[in-house]
Amino acid sequence: MSEGLGLADGAVVVAPILEIRGVAKRFDATQALEDVSLSLHAGEIHALLGENGAGKSTLIKIITGVHQPDSGQILLGGQPVTIRSAAEAQRLGVAAIYQEPLLFPDLNVAENIFISHQDRGAVVGWREMFREADKILAELGMTLDVRKPARGLTLAAQQSVEIAKAISLNVRVLIMDEPTASLSAHEVQELFKLVRDLKRQGVAILFVSHRMEEVFEIADKITVFRDGRLISTRTRLEATPQRAIADMVGREIDLTKARTSCAQKDVVLSVADLGRQGVFEGVSFDLHRGEVLGFAGLIGAGRTDVGLALFGIEPATSGRILLGGKPVTVRTARDGMSLGIAYVSEDRRQLGLVLPMSIFANITLPVLRRYLSRLGLVRTGLERRTADTFRDRLAIRTPSVDLEVAKLSGGNQQKVMLSKWLNTNPSVLILDEPTRGVDVGSKAEVHAIIGQLAAEGIGVIVISSDLPEVLVLSDRVLIMREGRQMAILDRAEANEETVMTAAMGQRSTDSIDGRPS
Amino acid sequence: MNWLKRRVRPEQIRELSLLVLILAAIVFFGSFIDNYYSFRTFNRIASSVAIITVVAVGQTLVVLTRNIDLSVGSIVGFTAYFVGTLIASHNGINPILAVAIAIALGAALGVVNGVIVAWGKVPAVVVTLGTLAIYRGVLVDLSGAKTVTTDSLPQWLIDLPLVNVAPIGSLDIRALFMLALVIVVAFQIGTTYLSFARRFYAIGSNPEAAQLIGLPIKSVVFLAFVICGALSGLAGFMLLARFGNITVEAGRGLELSVVAAVVVGGVNVFGGSGTVTGAMLGAVMIGTLEQSLFRLGISEFWLDAVLGLLILLAVASDAVILQRLRQLWGGAELKLLAKETDSVSSEQSASPP
Ligand SMILES: Nc1ncnc2c1ncn2[C@@H]1O[C@H](COP(=O)(O)OP(=O)(O)OP(=O)(O)O)[C@@H](O)[C@H]1O
Ligand SMILES: [Mg+2]
Numbered sequence: 001m002s003e004g005l006g007l008a009d010g011a012v013v014v015a016p017i018l019e020i021r022g023v024a025k026r027f028d029a030t031q032a033l034e035d036v037s038l039s040l041h042a043g044e045i046h047a048l049l050g051e052n053g054a055g056k057s058t059l060i061k062i063i064t065g066v067h068q069p070d071s072g073q074i075l076l077g078g079q080p081v082t083i084r085s086a087a088e089a090q091r092l093g094v095a096a097i098y099q100e101p102l103l104f105p106d107l108n109v110a111e112n113i114f115i116s117h118q119d120r121g122a123v124v125g126w127r128e129m130f131r132e133a134d135k136i137l138a139e140l141g142m143t144l145d146v147r148k149p150a151r152g153l154t155l156a157a158q159q160s161v162e163i164a165k166a167i168s169l170n171v172r173v174l175i176m177d178e179p180t181a182s183l184s185a186h187e188v189q190e191l192f193k194l195v196r197d198l199k200r201q202g203v204a205i206l207f208v209s210h211r212m213e214e215v216f217e218i219a220d221k222i223t224v225f226r227d228g229r230l231i232s233t234r235t236r237l238e239a240t241p242q243r244a245i246a247d248m249v250g251r252e253i254d255l256t257k258a259r260t261s262c263a264q265k266d267v268v269l270s271v272a273d274l275g276r277q278g279v280f281e282g283v284s285f286d287l288h289r290g291e292v293l294g295f296a297g298l299i300g301a302g303r304t305d306v307g308l309a310l311f312g313i314e315p316a317t318s319g320r321i322l323l324g325g326k327p328v329t330v331r332t333a334r335d336g337m338s339l340g341i342a343y344v345s346e347d348r349r350q351l352g353l354v355l356p357m358s359i360f361a362n363i364t365l366p367v368l369r370r371y372l373s374r375l376g377l378v379r380t381g382l383e384r385r386t387a388d389t390f391r392d393r394l395a396i397r398t399p400s401v402d403l404e405v406a407k408l409s410g411g412n413q414q415k416v417m418l419s420k421w422l423n424t425n426p427s428v429l430i431l432d433e434p435t436r437g438v439d440v441g442s443k444a445e446v447h448a449i450i451g452q453l454a455a456e457g458i459g460v461i462v463i464s465s466d467l468p469e470v471l472v473l474s475d476r477v478l479i480m481r482e483g484r485q486m487a488i489l490d491r492a493e494a495n496e497e498t499v500m501t502a503a504m505g506q507r508s509t510d511s512i513d514g515r516p517s
Numbered sequence: 518m519n520w521l522k523r524r525v526r527p528e529q530i531r532e533l534s535l536l537v538l539i540l541a542a543i544v545f546f547g548s549f550i551d552n553y554y555s556f557r558t559f560n561r562i563a564s565s566v567a568i569i570t571v572v573a574v575g576q577t578l579v580v581l582t583r584n585i586d587l588s589v590g591s592i593v594g595f596t597a598y599f600v601g602t603l604i605a606s607h608n609g610i611n612p613i614l615a616v617a618i619a620i621a622l623g624a625a626l627g628v629v630n631g632v633i634v635a636w637g638k639v640p641a642v643v644v645t646l647g648t649l650a651i652y653r654g655v656l657v658d659l660s661g662a663k664t665v666t667t668d669s670l671p672q673w674l675i676d677l678p679l680v681n682v683a684p685i686g687s688l689d690i691r692a693l694f695m696l697a698l699v700i701v702v703a704f705q706i707g708t709t710y711l712s713f714a715r716r717f718y719a720i721g722s723n724p725e726a727a728q729l730i731g732l733p734i735k736s737v738v739f740l741a742f743v744i745c746g747a748l749s750g751l752a753g754f755m756l757l758a759r760f761g762n763i764t765v766e767a768g769r770g771l772e773l774s775v776v777a778a779v780v781v782g783g784v785n786v787f788g789g790s791g792t793v794t795g796a797m798l799g800a801v802m803i804g805t806l807e808q809s810l811f812r813l814g815i816s817e818f819w820l821d822a823v824l825g826l827l828i829l830l831a832v833a834s835d836a837v838i839l840q841r842l843r844q845l846w847g848g849a850e851l852k853l854l855a856k857e858t859d860s861v862s863s864e865q866s867a868s869p870p
Contacts, residue, residue, distance in 0.1 A: 066729060087731025102726035104719050106789035115719055116730045124710050151843065 015078055016041045017204045018063070018094070018173050023072030025058055025228075027407070029399045032058040034228045036072070040173060040204040045195065047215040048208045049244055050225030051439040052411025053397035056208050057099050059225075060175050063206075064089040064096045076173075090116060093172035097165070097179050099208075099410045099437065100349055101158035105151035109133060112150050113165045136164045141190040142300075155182045155347045155433075156299035156465070167194055174198060175206040178410065180214060181436045182346060184465035185500070186298050192218050210411070210439050211466065212241045224248055249441040256468070259451045261475050261491070263291035267325070268459040269428050271310070274319030279305045280483035283319070287428065287459040292450065294474030294494075295463040297503045302483040303463045304346060307430045310461075311336035311343035313351070323428070337366060342426035344417060346433040346463070352417040355406040359398060360387035362405050363420045390419035393449070395442055410437040418446065422453070429453060430461045435469060447473060467496055481505050527842035528790060531783045531835075535798045539805060546809040558808065560689060564678060564759055566804035567697040568593075571752040572771065573778040573796040574704050575745030580779055581717040582741050583724065583788030584634060584641035587772050588626070589749045591652035594768035596622045596753030598656055601665035601763045608671045615674075619754035620747045626652060627746015631739035649772070657765045667761030677758040693755050697797075700748070704793045717741060721788025770821070777824045778803045781831045803827075 016039035025033040033055045040046055048056045061067045063074065065083035073080050076092055083089045086096070095116075103112050110133035114120060120129075133146040142160055144153075150161065159182055166174060180188045195205060195218060209215050215222060216236065223233040224247040231247045267286045275281035280302035287293050295303040309316040312330040321328055323339055330336050336343065345351035353362055360383045364371050371386075373379050387401035394415040398408060405416055414437055421429065434450070435443045450473060454460050464470050470477055477494040479486045479502040486502040525533075547553040572589050579586045600619045604610055626648070633644045667675060680692040690698075708714045716737045720727045727734055757763055782799025784791025803824065810820050 065731070085731040086729055087733070090731065098729060102723060102729055104722040104726060104789070106718055106722040106785075107715070111715065115715075115732075120712065122712050124712055124715060126710075 014041060016075075017077060019075040019078075020059070020063070021073040021075065023059070023062060023069045023074070025055075025062060025067060025070055031228050033062070033069075036225075036228075036230045038223060038230065038233070040206060042172070042202045042204050043199050044220050045199055045205045045207055045218055046221045046223065047219035048206065048223050048225060049210075049215060049248055051248055051397075051441060052415070052437070053409040054225040054248075054439075055228040056225055057177055057409060058228075060096055060098070060177050060206070060208070063173075063175060064094060087116075087118070090118065090169065090171070093170075094175070095166055095169045095171045095173070096175035097162045097177060099177040099181075101155065101162045103150040103153070103158055103161060106149055108147050108149050109144055109153075109161055110146040112161055113146075113168060116165065117169065119170075132168075133164070136168050139167075139194060140164060141187065154300070154304055156187070159183065160187070160299075163191060167198065171203060173204045173206070177208045178210070178437055179207075180209055180211065182299070182433055182465055184296075184298050184503075185467055186504070188214060210435075210437060210443070212244070212440065213468070215244075216241060245440055248439070254444075256472065258472050258491070259292070259447070259454075261291075262451075262455045263475050264289040264457065268323070269310075270322040270325075272320045272322075274306065274309060274316050274321065276305060276309050276314065277317045279314075280309075280480070281318070283478075283480075283485045285478055285485075285488060287461065289457045289459055290454045291475045292454050292460045292462060292473050294470035294477040295461060295480065296467060296470050296477050296499050297480035297486075299465065300482070301480040301503065303480050304432055305483075306480070307343055307432050307461065307463055310428075310430060311341055313343070337424070340427040341430065342421040342424050342428070343430045344421045344432060344434060346436060348413055348417050352420075353405050353413060356404055359391075359396070359401040359403055359405055359408070359416055360384050362416055363387045363390060363401075363423055366420060366424050386423060387419070390415075390423070394419060394445060411439055411442065414438050415442065415446075418449075422449070426458060428459045428461070430463070432463045433465065434462060435464070435466065443469075467499060471495065471499070479503050522846055527839060527846050528783060528792070528795075530842055531839060532792070532795050532798055535781070535783065535795070535802060539798065539802050542802065542805055542809070546805075546812075550809065550812050553809075553812070556688060558812075560691065562801075562804050562808045563691065563694040565807060566800050567693040568752050568755050568759070569771070569774050569778050569804055570697040570797045570800040571700055571755065572745075572749050572775045573782070573800045574700055574793045575748035576775050576779045577782075577784050577791060577793050577796040578704075578708075578717050578741040579641070579745045580784050580786060581721045581788055581791060582738050583721045584738060584741065585645065585776070585786075586627075586630060586742060586745050587642065587645040587776075588630060588648040588652055589745065589752075589775055590768045590771035590773075591649045591656070592623050592626045592746055592749035592768075593753040593756055593771055594763075594765070595626065595652050595656050596750040597756045597763045597767045598660060598665060598753075598765065600754055601670070601757045602660075604671065604674060604757075605665055605669035612673060616751070616754055619750045619757075621750070623750015623753060624743050624747035627743040627749070628739075630746065631742030634742060635735040635739040653765075653769070660765050662765055664765075665757070665761075665763040670757075670761055674758055675761060693759065696755070700751075701793055701797045708793060713737075718789055721785075722790070724788075773821060773824050774803050774807065775800075777828050777831075780828050783831075783835070785835065786832060 018040040020036060020038045023033055023036045036059060050056050058067065062069050065085045065088055074083065081092065104115065110129045113133050113136065114129055130146050137144050140160060140163060144157060159179060163179055180191065199205060207219065219236055221233060221235055222239045222244060224231045224244055226248060266289050268289045269287040272284050274283040283306055285293065297303050305314065308314040310321065310330065312332045312335045315331045321330060328339055330339065364383045364386060368378065371379050371383050384401055391401055396412050396415045398412065405413055408416065418434060435446050438446060450460060462470060462473050471494060475491055477489045477499055479499055481503055489498060572593065576586055576589060596619045599622065600615060603618065604615055630645055630648055633639055634641045678691060678693055681689040682692050682695045683690040708717065716732055719732060720734050720737055724734065756767060778799035779796045780786060781802055782795035784796055806823060807820060810823065
């Protein structure tokens with residue numbers, strides 16, 4: 001597959017493996033794709049960029065046969081094909097990781113990895129399967145008990161299983177829709193190593209991400225979508241992040257400017273030696289009014305578990321929580337809510353949204369009491385008005401707030417979930433991966449809103465695997481590793497290097513202190 | 518505790534505790550029913566369990582895919598009656614052929630269910646509630662309300678339930694019970710080791726994911742109904758062998774016992790988890806209760822109420838207890854490989870330009 005290498009300088013023209021010609025797709029009132037043409041060559045990594053709802057996932061689902069295009073053609077190896085199902089796509093050598101991990105909770109991890117393999121014979125060799133699953137995860141730099149059911153895996157773990165599933169298939173075209181959205185820099189590097197291996201073997205890769213630095217690190221070609229149309233395709237050498245963003249949103253955005261601090265003196269939440277047996281331990285910090293405390297760490301470091309414990313979904317088994325100076329017990333999510341703690345989950349499908357319900361019903365759900373008329377009926381008009389406010393504020397892309405959440409694009413679902421919790425007026429707001437799958441423009445918007453909330457005096461905890469985001473937002477950064485608190489760094493001390501050093505468990509530099517004794 | 522957690526899954530604890538409950542029930546009934554601990558009791562329970570078990574195995578497959586087959590009682594009655602009539606008029610028929618006809622007849626009725634559910638996209642409850650009535654109605658109409666009687670049947674069939682295949686001490690393991698055991702073992706192995714059978718679990722566990730990765734959902738659901746029908750057909754033959762006298766009422770209400778067995782046996786009504794072994798244990802529990810309450814002279818209507826209560830209890834306790842157990846056991850924890858971490862970090866520190 002040496003032809004692929006010729007592509008970088010554009011001198012050699014080879015037939016593409018996959019070619020899309022004039023594809024269009026409409027969902028009711030939404031024109032999701034319009035006249036899109038794209039080609040994908042062997043040994044090429046092609047990135048798709050675009051705002052939330054621009055049509056990236058729709059294109060991918062058309063390629064894998066989940067949706068049928070209204071018009072247009074797909075050619076594989078020069079032959080026009082009609083792909084009716086994902087299984088058929090896979091037989092043709094095309095596999096995908098979808099934006100939302102879709103595992104089988106009752107099947108074990110290994111079986112989840114191999115379920116779509118069609119070449120493993122009629123009899124399941126469990127031992128062999130466990131061994132191979134271990135091996136694939138090890139290549140990703142991870143271990144996971146592959147005999148345990150996939151039920152209750154963290155999102156990062158789910159995504160890792162999805163990645164393992166896809167790379168273990170023998171394919172010509174591999175499509176990855178935001179595979180890195182909940183991974184931290186370290187795991188992303190492991191993934192990229194594997195992706196580069198596949199590229200060397202001549203696999204064509206289509207890759208979606210909202211993280212510019214990733215796209216510009218790995219992609220050979222970058223295609224930008226806007227409103228269902230293909231705006232530009234450039235080689236990486238021609239493209240720049242500024243140009244790409246301008247193509248995406250039509251304006252310049254600066255995501256690197258740090259927020260000005262507005263932390264106040266009084267402590268709103270004080271946590272001492274918090275732990276949950278076998279999951280995390282020894283977490284201690286004070287959160288001030290108006291402060292943004294970032295949580296950094298690699299996946300599996302236990303950041304989400306701390307958030308779940310503070311909100312009461314998986315309560316702590318040791319330590320103390322003081323809210324506004326008073327000791328409190330948080331045993332259930334209801335406790336957390338009534339104490340004025342809001343937790344925006346990383347896992348919008350399982351813990352966040354009711355997918356078949358409308359946008360407005362999702363947003364008002366936790367505080368539905370506020371929307372009751374004197375007769376005890378829900379005032380849907382008022383609900384819609386609230387939802388419309390958030391729709392404007394967060395730029396949720398939808399024809400109407402009556403639409404089912406399931407029909408929104410991934411990033412827009414994320415915005416609905418944010419709206420839902422912002423609407424509860426909490427005193428402590430815990431945001432777990434608040435911008436997972438959110439496009440750059442809206443990300444800036446979300447950051448601005450977080451700043452605004454802090455300025456109103458809310459204590460905010462931001463858990464994020466996106467380190468630049470943590471650094472830009474936080475007054476202080478708490479770093480965890482393998483269930484332990486490693487350090488709390490002030491804004492002045494926190495930078496990519498000091499945070500990563502602590503997250504990887506090396507306490508070499510003198511700048512790392514603040515570790516509770 | 519940790520050793521326990523590594524060796525057994527929460528679902529297996531569920532099955533073990535059912536075993537304990539069965540023993541407790543036997544001790545309980547034994548304490549105030551005379552002559553309870555006798556071979557007669559055992560044989561009675563065993564032959565009623567055998568029939569429930571065979572149907573419950575099929576029902577398990579259906580329930581795993583998030584469906585339900587309420588027509589099993591009618592299928593059992595239908596095959597028992599028509600195969601009975603056939604044998605009565607052709608006494609010389611080859612026994613193997615007779616069994617094959619029963620299975621084929623049951624499968625054919627399962628095909629009807631399967632086609633309408635899988636391709637007609639009608640909910641299984643509605644479809645099979647309909648066919649429950651239709652199959653029974655057709656049976657009543659075609660039979661002219663006549664009865665198959667024992668004296669019209671050949672001797673081999675009358676003797677079949679008494680055949681003792683594996684005497685353990687003075688305990689008889691009779692042919693029908695043995696047949697049920699063989700079926701359970703075969704399906705347990707099949708659902709554990711056959712790739713296509715794992716799809717029953719996958720489809721019930723997350724239909725949306727199954728759809729997205731392109732599993733053939735329709736054919737799998739169809740297959741579940743056909744197998745359930747076939748096993749019900751076989752159970753119809755077993756019923757014929759056991760009673761000899763078959764009226765158009767045969768097998769009526771069996772679906773309640775079968776669904777109870779499956780649910781009590783730990784098969785999740787929302788699909789995706791449960792085993793045929795569990796369903797058999799459920800059948801043993803139900804069979805024991807049925808026979809014991811019968812011996813106590815308690816009316817059949819109360820028995821139905823008890824079964825209903827058991828179903829509710831099982832579903833409710835599963836929602837709570839299994840959840841707790843799973844939490845206690847914990848899921849698979851993702852860990853980064855320690856060695857890898859080090860090598861990468863050294864690589865990273867070495868690489869900056
Ligand atoms: N099943 C569906 N029914 C109705 N509308 C849909 C459906 N799927 C997608 N859409 C709409 O099509 C548009 C494109 O969605 P798509 O998921 O392709 O966006 P995306 O580019 O992947 O966005 P994101 O970055 O948020 O993932 C959106 O406006 C979305 O609401
Ligand atoms: Mg998408």
